[in-house]
Amino acid sequence: MKKILALFLSGIVILGAFSGCSLIQLPLGNNTVTTETTATEKETVDQQELEEAFALKVEELKGDFTIFERQQKGNMKSAETSWFGAKGVMCGVVVDLDLDGQDEMAVFYTDVADAYQLDYNIFMSVYEYVEGMVNLADDMLFDAYINTEYITSPQGFLWNSKMWKEENLLVSTKAVGDKNYIICEHSRVSNTFDKGQNHNYWLLSYSDGELCYEGSYTQTQGEVAGFEYTGYEIEYGVESDATVYYGEGRSKAKYDDYEDAVSAYFKKFGLKVRDDYKQFDAGKSIFKSQGVTKLLEFTNKSKQNTWDYSYDYSATLKPNSKLEP
Numbered sequence: 579m580k581k582i583l584a585l586f587l588s589g590i591v592i593l594g595a596f597s598g599c600s601l602i603q604l605p606l607g608n609n610t611v612t613t614e615t616t617a618t619e620k621e622t623v624d625q626q627e628l629e630e631a632f633a634l635k636v637e638e639l640k641g642d643f644t645i646f647e648r649q650q651k652g653n654m655k656s657a658e659t660s661w662f663g664a665k666g667v668m669c670g671v672v673v674d675l676d677l678d679g680q681d682e683m684a685v686f687y688t689d690v691a692d693a694y695q696l697d698y699n700i701f702m703s704v705y706e707y708v709e710g711m712v713n714l715a716d717d718m719l720f721d722a723y724i725n726t727e728y729i730t731s732p733q734g735f736l737w738n739s740k741m742w743k744e745e746n747l748l749v750s751t752k753a754v755g756d757k758n759y760i761i762c763e764h765s766r767v768s769n770t771f772d773k774g775q776n777h778n779y780w781l782l783s784y785s786d787g788e789l790c791y792e793g794s795y796t797q798t799q800g801e802v803a804g805f806e807y808t809g810y811e812i813e814y815g816v817e818s819d820a821t822v823y824y825g826e827g828r829s830k831a832k833y834d835d836y837e838d839a840v841s842a843y844f845k846k847f848g849l850k851v852r853d854d855y856k857q858f859d860a861g862k863s864i865f866k867s868q869g870v871t872k873l874l875e876f877t878n879k880s881k882q883n884t885w886d887y888s889y890d891y892s893a894t895l896k897p898n899s900k901l902e903p
Contacts, residue, residue, distance in 0.1 A: 699734030
């Protein structure tokens with residue numbers, strides 16, 4: 579299947595309707611890149627050769643986009659204080675995403691979300707090693723799936739230099755049968771200059787050269803109260819179900835208990851939620867750890883200073899060093 583990726587620095591465009599999976603345009607610099615992906619059997623390659631080639635590609639990307647600093651600290655006396663560097667290549671991790679016996683490389687990086695270059699979104703790219711060459715297979719805006727009356731596509735993280743919200747992002751993989759889920763967990767909590775919180779959990783897969791949504795447990799309403807969570811099921815890139823699993827004071831919700839709701843949703847995919855998981859528990863993965871491989875983790879934490887009521891922030895990026903090329 580031929581896939582044209584016209585890559586513009588100014589934004590993101592959906593390319594046509596779903597044709598198996600969503601094709602999402604993303605900024606990869608100023609160049610226009612055209613790739614052709616075919617579902618063919620992969621050759622058997624030397625693992626060291628593959629990892630060395632992937633490592634060179636990561637260094638090339640870092641030169642294009644700079645490096646996302648893995649440890650950043652700052653102090654904010656107001657929500658307008660700048661301290662956070664949101665731009666750069668976060669990491670590349672070498673892992674067999676499609677369970678075909680040969681590793682791919684997943685690259686996570688940030689790039690501009692708008693023409694003003696103030697906000698940045700995370701993107702995920704997958705690279706294949708074929709006949710001695712590292713080829714871009716697919717890429718997508720990295721965010722939970724959402725489709726409501728008011729929001730019909732993922733919005734992105736929209737990070738900028740004024741990072742005053744606490745963030746927790748965890749990306750991992752787990753094989754269930756012949757499916758290898760890319761498990762994405764993101765929480766955002768505002769308890770400094772504003773109040774509110776958002777928690778989203780979504781599943782991706784990679785097959786035949788394409789990244790696809792498999793499902794998403796998305797917070798579709800409420801930030802302070804009146805929370806609502808919709809469980810989306812997606813088949814071959816097409817939304818097949820959207821059910822409100824939990825909603826505070828909403829009669830249309832399928833479950834009255836938040837923990838029961840999230841457990842029931844992910845049970846459909848063969849994934850087990852921790853027995854001790856509670857709503858708004860943003861400190862660690864909601865899933866049981868057995869068989870799970872972490873790809874990366876990002877946290878941004880705050881601590882108030884009582885003497886001047888400012889806030890100290892600490893942002894930490896932790897890729898799985900064992901998987902880095």
